[in-house]
Amino acid sequence: MSRDVTPLFIADVSAFSKTLRKTLSEQDSVPGHAAMLGLITKAAGYRNHQHLRATPPAPVLDELALKRAMRVFDDSGHMTRWPKQTKVQGLCLWPFWARMPAHEDLGEKDVNAILKQGLAFEDHVLLRRSLIDHGFAERTVDGRVYRRIERKPTPEALALMARLRG
Numbered sequence: 001m002s003r004d005v006t007p008l009f010i011a012d013v014s015a016f017s018k019t020l021r022k023t024l025s026e027q028d029s030v031p032g033h034a035a036m037l038g039l040i041t042k043a044a045g046y047r048n049h050q051h052l053r054a055t056p057p058a059p060v061l062d063e064l065a066l067k068r069a070m071r072v073f074d075d076s077g078h079m080t081r082w083p084k085q086t087k088v089q090g091l092c093l094w095p096f097w098a099r100m101p102a103h104e105d106l107g108e109k110d111v112n113a114i115l116k117q118g119l120a121f122e123d124h125v126l127l128r129r130s131l132i133d134h135g136f137a138e139r140t141v142d143g144r145v146y147r148r149i150e151r152k153p154t155p156e157a158l159a160l161m162a163r164l165r166g
Contacts, residue, residue, distance in 0.1 A: 007057040010044050019043040059155040065091055066156050070163060077164040078120040079127075090134045094157035095164055096127060097136040100148040111137075111146045 010016045020043040024031075031039060037049045046052040069091045072083050083089050099114050100106065106114075108128075115124040128146075131137040139146045153161070 004053075006049075006053050008040075008044060008052065009058050016043050061159055062156050066159055066163075069156075069160050073164060074120060078118055080120045082121075082123065082126060089130060091154075091156055091160060093127070093131055093134055093136050094153055095161050096131065097148060097151075098153075098161060100137065100146075102148055102150060104147070106146045108143065108146065 020039060023039050023043065034049075041047075041049045041052045044052070046055065065085075065087055068083065068085065068088045072079055072081050072088075072092055074080050077095070079092065083092055096115055096118055099118065100111070111128055111131075112124050115127045119127065132139060135149060136151070137146055137148050
């Protein structure tokens with residue numbers, strides 16, 4: 001017997017318990033283990049236990065890092081200061097990464113203009129270097145050409161950008 005952990009997210013516990021109670025009340029006897037797993041997963045909105053196991057779990061956001069990142073932006077979405085923690089710094093770079101055009105070579109002045117649009121302080125050079133250090137962009141050896149590195153944003157990055165837009 002395997003001991004695989006299968007995470008289960010239930011959006012509405014009340015509806016889940018009502019569905020499960022109704023199904024159990026229709027049973028003549030107490031269901032076995034496999035039948036009970038089937039009832040639980042159906043009550044949670046899945047077709048069967050295999051459907052639940054095949055569904056990737058919902059991402060869990062690091063709310064603390066997200067809260068710390070939101071503190072460095074003002075109400076208009078401009079960064080007011082550079083965060084102290086490296087993890088939060090990387091998270092705060094995502095909105096600037098998103099402003100850079102994909103698959104396009106940019107000059108230093110172009111990158112500076114993009115960064116200055118989202119800053120409320122005067123250190124765009126710090127941001128430009130951080131984009132390179134955190135792997136969001138690359139530049140040629142002479143520093144003339146910059147290019148955004150294509151990456152999939154983390155769930156926290158998507159949440160941060162959505163909150164800044166809203």
